[in-house]
Amino acid sequence: MSVLVWVEHDNASVKDATLAAVTAAGKLGDVVVLVAGSGAQGAAAAAAKIAGVSKVLLADDAAYANALAENVAPLVADLMAGYDAFVAPATTTGKNIAPRVAALLDVMQISEVIGIEGDQFTRPIYAGNAIATVTSSDAKKVLTVRGTAFDKAATEGGSASVETVSGAGDKGLSSFVGSEIAKSERPELTSAKIIVSGGRALGSGEQFHAMIDPLADKLGAAVGASRAAVDAGYAPNDYQVGQTGKIVAPEVYVAVGISGAIQHLAGMKDSKTIIAINKDEDAPIFQVADIGLVGDLFKLVPELTEKL
Amino acid sequence: MKVLVPVKRVLDYNVKPRVKADGTGVDLANVKMSMNPFDEIAVEEAIRLKEKGVATEIVVVSIGEQKAQETLRTALAMGADRAILITAEGPVEPLGVAKLLAKVAEEEQPGLIILGKQAIDDDNNQTGQMLGALLGWGQGTFASKVEVSGDSVDVTREVDGGLETVKLKTPAIVTTDLRLNEPRYASLPNIMKAKSKPLAAKTPADYGVDVTPRLSVVKVEEPAKRTAGVKVADVDELVGKLKALGVVA
Numbered sequence: 134m135s136v137l138v139w140v141e142h143d144n145a146s147v148k149d150a151t152l153a154a155v156t157a158a159g160k161l162g163d164v165v166v167l168v169a170g171s172g173a174q175g176a177a178a179a180a181a182k183i184a185g186v187s188k189v190l191l192a193d194d195a196a197y198a199n200a201l202a203e204n205v206a207p208l209v210a211d212l213m214a215g216y217d218a219f220v221a222p223a224t225t226t227g228k229n230i231a232p233r234v235a236a237l238l239d240v241m242q243i244s245e246v247i248g249i250e251g252d253q254f255t256r257p258i259y260a261g262n263a264i265a266t267v268t269s270s271d272a273k274k275v276l277t278v279r280g281t282a283f284d285k286a287a288t289e290g291g292s293a294s295v296e297t298v299s300g301a302g303d304k305g306l307s308s309f310v311g312s313e314i315a316k317s318e319r320p321e322l323t324s325a326k327i328i329v330s331g332g333r334a335l336g337s338g339e340q341f342h343a344m345i346d347p348l349a350d351k352l353g354a355a356v357g358a359s360r361a362a363v364d365a366g367y368a369p370n371d372y373q374v375g376q377t378g379k380i381v382a383p384e385v386y387v388a389v390g391i392s393g394a395i396q397h398l399a400g401m402k403d404s405k406t407i408i409a410i411n412k413d414e415d416a417p418i419f420q421v422a423d424i425g426l427v428g429d430l431f432k433l434v435p436e437l438t439e440k441l
Numbered sequence: 442m443k444v445l446v447p448v449k450r451v452l453d454y455n456v457k458p459r460v461k462a463d464g465t466g467v468d469l470a471n472v473k474m475s476m477n478p479f480d481e482i483a484v485e486e487a488i489r490l491k492e493k494g495v496a497t498e499i500v501v502v503s504i505g506e507q508k509a510q511e512t513l514r515t516a517l518a519m520g521a522d523r524a525i526l527i528t529a530e531g532p533v534e535p536l537g538v539a540k541l542l543a544k545v546a547e548e549e550q551p552g553l554i555i556l557g558k559q560a561i562d563d564d565n566n567q568t569g570q571m572l573g574a575l576l577g578w579g580q581g582t583f584a585s586k587v588e589v590s591g592d593s594v595d596v597t598r599e600v601d602g603g604l605e606t607v608k609l610k611t612p613a614i615v616t617t618d619l620r621l622n623e624p625r626y627a628s629l630p631n632i633m634k635a636k637s638k639p640l641a642a643k644t645p646a647d648y649g650v651d652v653t654p655r656l657s658v659v660k661v662e663e664p665a666k667r668t669a670g671v672k673v674a675d676v677d678e679l680v681g682k683l684k685a686l687g688v689v690a
Contacts, residue, residue, distance in 0.1 A: 225600040229582050232570035241536045241655035244565045259458040266659040306579035307609045314603040423670035436676045
């Protein structure tokens with residue numbers, strides 16, 4: 134089976150989520166990756182070095198600059214004449230593009246795949262409260278894969294050739310206006326080894342930053358938040374961990390002032406070690422926490438930061 | 442312009458799902474069902490567009506069992522004008538739903554179709570994008586802001602790392618994210634009034650769409666349970682545990 138993998142990149146380098154997608158695709162067959170963008174030669178060169186990649190397709194056109202699904206999906210659908218499966222990381226970009234590709238190919242997509250065993254795929258449903266195993270009767274498979282469920286392919290060791298491809302270009306349906314991407318010195322949330330996350334109990338944006346940031350900095354951790362904290366304006370939207378936010382699985386997840394609603398647990402319960410600090414000893418978070426500390430976070434967190 | 446809003450009846454988000462002992466699925470007998478939360482946001486956005494004078498009529502559509510009628514009545518009570526119920530036996534996959542919605546869109550000619558970004562039962566996050574492909578329309582997924590001006594719509598999208606704005610030519614597809622708005626509650630008089638609003642009953646056959654599933658479910662299981670942890674007495678003990686884990690030196 135030959136598999137086409139969508140590469141998420143910033144023109145110069147390949148983003149981490151792609152590396153897990155390459156590993157997942159490798160379970161299906163021969164891996165060819167697609168780098169679509171404008172001025173993306175750097176990303177194509179980086180993709181060629183990923184272990185397990187046999188070929189890189191580079192589609193370089195202004196129409197692909199911002200990964201607009203309207204322009205990219207027809208390019209992928211046309212290329213799919215030569216492939217049996219399309220795999221994209223389950224990032225916002227992958228989730229935006231892949232279903233559009235699937236519909237153009239008249240196949241059902243399998244979303245957020247966490248396991249591949251022969252022709253069977255496993256994926257979480259109901260906010261991760263159930264795991265479904267499915268098979269597909271479609272001739273071509275389209276999958277998005279959860280980055281935390283597969284090991285990352287090595288970024289060195291491969292020596293794939295880069296082949297230039299072209300597509301129909303701009304469909305004229307949409308255009309990119311602008312973006313506000315938060316600048317952060319901290320590790321990226323979805324690939325961080327340690328995450329410190331804050332909830333509604335922090336009470337305000339100032340207290341969120343006063344409590345969470347120093348602890349995260351001490352641990353070299355990324356900062357996350359519960360939906361309640363985001364809705365209350367304590368932290369920006371892209372900090373949200375949960376069913377509808379980011380899915381993370383770090384080595385250590387520190388939940389501060391987070392009760393542990395179903396929707397939040399869906400985003401972090403595959404973390405290796407979960408540490409909870411909460412004043413309510415009956416909070417659901419303690420049912421999944423490996424290490425729990427009951428008490429006032431405004432006293433405990435500064436003390437913890439101090440003693441680390 | 443006319444706005445079309447597809448809504449789905451799902452297990453209420455507050456209910457903890459129970460996996461059936463025979464591994465065939467999640468037990469939906471005698472549990473509370475509600476409108477998918479993202480669809481409530483979609484209905485709300487359509488109503489706000491109508492209140493601004495942008496939308497002229499709001500048509501809500503649901504696909505599924507007869508009981509999905511209740512979900513449509515909820516949308517009508519919130520402020521939608523009329524409803525279409527397409528009854529189908531068994532679950533219909535996003536591809537089937539998108540094909541049916543494409544047919545409804547051809548009939549209704551909406552300027553905008555607003556969907557939720559994902560249903561909280563199957564967590565697929567596909568239908569809006571698939572519909573965009575089938576209709577050949579632009580898509581503004583994961584929207585946190587929607588601004589219609591003339592024959593285009595600016596959609597601010599929640600993406601990894603921040604926000605992004607795209608301009609789409611109408612007709613277009615929008616899928617809602619949590620931050621788009623706060624849905625209103627239906628008042629009792631409006632719930633009563635909604636009972637007399639028109640609701641058309643259809644079947645997939647009426648649209649000539651084959652909704653046979655492409656995926657078959659082999660089994661549905663409980664996720665692996667986490668083993669119970671320990672509670673530590675104070676910060677010193679926690680620091681000790683962190684050291685044992687190798688997180689800190």
